[in-house]
Every structure is written in structure tokens, then in C-alpha cells.
Amino acid sequence: MAGGRAGVADLCGPRLLNAAHKLSSADLKAALGNEARALGFDSVGVTDPDAIADAGWRFREFLEAGAHGDMDWLAASPERRADPRVLWPGVRSVIVLGVNYGPDENPQAILAQRMRGAISVYAQGDDYHDLIKKRLKALARWLVATSGGEVKVFVDTAAVMEKPLAQAAGLGWQGKHTNLVSREFGSWLFLGAIFTSLDLPRDDTDTDHCGSCRACLDICPTAAFPAPYKLDARRCISYLTIENKGPIPREFRKAIGNRIYGCDDCLAVCPWNKFAQAGREAKLSARDELRAPSLADLARLDDAAFRALFAKSPVKRIGRGRFVRNVLIAIGNSGDRALIVEAERLLDDESPLVRGAAVWALSQLMGRGEFAASATRVMKTEPDDTVRAEWGLAGMNANP
Numbered sequence: 001m002a003g004g005r006a007g008v009a010d011l012c013g014p015r016l017l018n019a020a021h022k023l024s025s026a027d028l029k030a031a032l033g034n035e036a037r038a039l040g041f042d043s044v045g046v047t048d049p050d051a052i053a054d055a056g057w058r059f060r061e062f063l064e065a066g067a068h069g070d071m072d073w074l075a076a077s078p079e080r081r082a083d084p085r086v087l088w089p090g091v092r093s094v095i096v097l098g099v100n101y102g103p104d105e106n107p108q109a110i111l112a113q114r115m116r117g118a119i120s121v122y123a124q125g126d127d128y129h130d131l132i133k134k135r136l137k138a139l140a141r142w143l144v145a146t147s148g149g150e151v152k153v154f155v156d157t158a159a160v161m162e163k164p165l166a167q168a169a170g171l172g173w174q175g176k177h178t179n180l181v182s183r184e185f186g187s188w189l190f191l192g193a194i195f196t197s198l199d200l201p202r203d204d205t206d207t208d209h210c211g212s213c214r215a216c217l218d219i220c221p222t223a224a225f226p227a228p229y230k231l232d233a234r235r236c237i238s239y240l241t242i243e244n245k246g247p248i249p250r251e252f253r254k255a256i257g258n259r260i261y262g263c264d265d266c267l268a269v270c271p272w273n274k275f276a277q278a279g280r281e282a283k284l285s286a287r288d289e290l291r292a293p294s295l296a297d298l299a300r301l302d303d304a305a306f307r308a309l310f311a312k313s314p315v316k317r318i319g320r321g322r323f324v325r326n327v328l329i330a331i332g333n334s335g336d337r338a339l340i341v342e343a344e345r346l347l348d349d350e351s352p353l354v355r356g357a358a359v360w361a362l363s364q365l366m367g368r369g370e371f372a373a374s375a376t377r378v379m380k381t382e383p384d385d386t387v388r389a390e391w392g393l394a395g396m397n398a399n400p
């Protein structure tokens with residue numbers, strides 16, 4: 001159903017359909033596709049609630065390996081996540097929807113600009129959760145008004161395995177980087193789902209078109225794929241910079257480069273992006289100030305300025321402390337001594353997370369003698385054990 005438009009909804013608006021109440025299920029599904037597109041969805045398909053049997057045991061394997069790290073919410077109630085019918089016994093069909101958020105420039109170009117921060121494509125505009133949820137609710141209301149039944153809508157945060165459901169509904173396939181790849185939109189599709197008690201005609205499951213390609217596996221800066229189709233989230237920069245609340249483990253700091261919120265490398269190299277087009281939703285497109293922000297400016301954000309800059313953005317969720325931690329890792333990787341002053345100022349920050357990251361940044365930018373002099377001065381007053389430990393470890397690894 002991801003393709004053409006059927007005539008019925010061109011002739012009948014919701015009110016008329018409601019009055020007629022005699023739509024065949026095929027006509028209803030065609031009308032649903034048209035309504036979804038009118039609401040701004042780019043892809044839509046329908047699947048059976050029990051279409052993702054393999055996802056359940058694979059998900060358990062992922063949890064048993066501890067690959068979810070500290071994402072306890074992901075590990076909670078795996079039985080519900082693995083089976084939509086456990087989440088809601090009334091579900092008869094799952095409608096999966098996609099919104100194209102294709103970038104209008106190469107997301108990897110910013111990685112060479114070491115004095116600027118790279119924010120992943122999905123987070124350069126407004127928060128997709130809010131936008132997609134509104135659209136899902138509107139479509140669900142239309143469905144109920146048109147044909148009755150009960151509905152529930154989900155985007156991202158609920159216990160729903162959106163990628164395998166999307167594959168089963170024909171929107172694309174789970175590539176070796178584990179995300180859904182669409183033949184029309186490449187890597188750049190946000191997903192959402194509507195569960196309904198109506199019995200709608202199913203779409204065909206999409207099949208894997210990765211072939212012998214392994215571009216996404218090879219590009220990953222932190223070797224986060226233990227095998228094709230398997231991700232160890234604990235090594236993924238998206239997890240490390242967004243979900244991880246503590247200091248970024250030392251082994252990943254250099255590899256993170258200037259990625260300050262999420263990572264797009266495995267998505268960006270996928271050859272299927274050659275068919276992708278820039279997204280059509282202005283609210284999701286990149287805000288100019290978030291395309292290539294200067295690290296020096298970001299390091300100066302206080303709480304109020306952070307909230308103002310990231311109003312309505314998904315970045316706001318991680319808070320100023322975690323964000324400035326990420327900026328300091330990028331400053332440490334910048335190779336630019338002009339940024340020493342920014343990191344030095346943050347040695348007095350009220351957040352130990354920020355102070356610890358500032359120590360590491362300085363260890364990367366200063367010579368060993370200079371760093372040791374700072375350590376002697378600051379350690380006299382540093383109250384936090386984790387930050388003191390950073391001074392000790394960073395001193396051993398500082399530049400000669």
C-alpha cells in the first residue's frame with residue numbers, strides 16, 4: 001500500500017464515507033492511504049499483529065547480551081514489545097506509517113569541520129514525536145469516524161517494535177544497520193503505528209535488499225555492530241551521546257569526533273539513499289542555527305540559553321549538563337588550542353559531568369606540563385571523586 005492512490009477517497013470525504021458506511025475493506029484501505037498522505041505521511045502499510053514472531057526471540061537475545069546498556073525502559077516487559085497482542089489484546093490490524101525526513105545536504109560533510117558540532121539529521125528540526133503523534137491521532141480519528149472500531153497510536157516511546165512491524169507492512173526492510181531501509185526514501189523514514197480492532201487487508205512483507213553490501217557496518221566509528229543486523233547499543237554514538245547519563249566511556253571519546261547529538265554515519269552511507277529526496281515537512285527540516293553550530297558558542301550555553309536554543313527540539317530532552325558534556329568531548333577532539341579557554345572556564349561548572357568532560361578536553365588540547373599545572377591548581381578545590389579520577393587518568397594520557 002506504500003504506492004498508488006485509489007480513487008475512492010478522491011470522491012468521498014470522511015463525512016460521506018461515514019454516511020455510506022458500506023465501504024468494502026479494500027476501498028477502506030485505499031481511502032486510509034489517501035487520508036494518510038493528505039495528513040503528511042509518506043509511507044503506509046498494514047500488517048497482522050502476529051507478523052513479527054522472529055523479532056521476539058531476537059529482542060530477548062539482545063537483552064540477554066546486555067546490548068541495551070542502561071535503557072531499562074527498553075528491557076521492561078519484553079513480552080509486550082515482542083507481541084502487539086500482549087500490549088493490546090483487542091488489536092486485529094497494525095497500520096504502520098512513515099514520514100520522510102531526508103536531509104537537504106550531505107550529513108557527513110560537517111564531520112570534517114572540527115570546530116563545529118554535528119547534530120544528527122533527525123534532531124536538527126522540531127521533535128518528530130510531537131508532529132507524528134498529532135498526525136497519527138488525526139488519522140486514527142478519521143478511521144473511527146469512517147468505519148468505527150477502537151484505535152491506539154504509538155510513536156517511538158511505547159513498547160512497540162516499529163521496525164519489524166514496518167518491514168512486515170511492506171514499508172522497507174531492516175538493513176544490516178538494523179534500521180528500516182525504504183526503496184523510496186532510503187534510511188530517512190520516521191516510523192509510527194496505529195493499532196486498530198478493524199480487520200484491514202494486509203500488505204506483503206518487504207524483503208531484504210542489502211545483498212553483499214556492508215557499507216554501514218564498515219563505516220561505524222565505534223564498531224557497534226557485533227554482526228550484521230545486530231547492534232550493541234552500548235557502543236553506538238547515538239546511545240553514548242543521548243541515552244547515556246554518565247561520563248562517556250574513555251574508549252569511545254576519540255571516535256566520537258565532533259558528533260554532539262546522535263550519529264548518522266551508518267544511515268548516510270547506505271546506497272539506497274540514492275533514491276531519497278529531501279523531506280517535505282518544514283518543521284522537521286534543519287534549523288539554520290543547528291546545521292553547524294560553533295563549539296565555542298555551545299560551550300557557553302547556560303541552562304536558560306540551552307532551553308531557548310533547543311525549544312521544541314529533541315535535543316532539549318537530554319538537558320544542558322549532558323549536552324555540554326558532549327560538546328566538551330568534541331572540543332577535546334577539535335585539535336584547536338583556541339578552545340582551551342572554553343574548557344578551562346567549565347572546570348568551575350556546577351555539574352560534575354561537565355567538569356569531568358572539561359578535564360578530558362584539556363588533556364587533549366594542552367601539553368603535559370601545562371595540563372599538570374592546571375591539575376595541581378584545580379585539584380585543591382575539586383570536591384567530586386569522579387572528577388578527581390578524571391584528572392588522574394587524563395594526566396597519564398595527556399599530550400607529551
Ligand code: B12
Nearest residue numbers: 055058062120156162178179180190191229238239262263
Ligand atoms: C532503543 C532505540 C534506539 C537505541 C537502540 C537502537 C537499536 N537498533 O535497537 C539507540 C539509542 C542506539 C538508537 C539509535 C538510533 N535510533 Co532509535 N530507536 C529505538 C527504539 C525506541 C526501539 C528499538 C528497538 O526495539 N530495539 C531493540 C532491538 C533488539 O530491536 P531491533 O533493532 O529491531 O533489532 C532487530 C535486529 O537486530 C534483528 N536481527 C537480529 N539478528 C538478526 C539476524 C538476521 C539475519 C536478520 C535479518 C535480523 C536480525 O532482529 C531484531 C528484532 O527485530 C525505536 C522506536 C521503536 N519503538 O521501535 C527507535 C528507532 C529505531 N530509532 C530510530 C532512529 C532514527 C535512530 C538513529 C538513526 C538516531 C540517530 N541519528 O542517532 C540511531 C540509529 C542507530 C542504529 N544503527 O540503530 C528510528 C528508526 C527509523 C527507521 N527508519 O528504522 C526509530 C524507529 C524511531 C522512530 N519512531 O522513527 N535507537
Ligand code: SF4
Nearest residue numbers: 220236237263265266
Ligand atoms: S549510529 Fe553511528 S555509532 Fe551508531 S551504529 Fe550507526 S554508525 Fe555506529
Ligand code: SF4
Nearest residue numbers: 175176210213216270
Ligand atoms: S548500507 Fe548496505 S548493508 Fe547497510 S543497510 Fe544499506 S544496503 Fe544494507
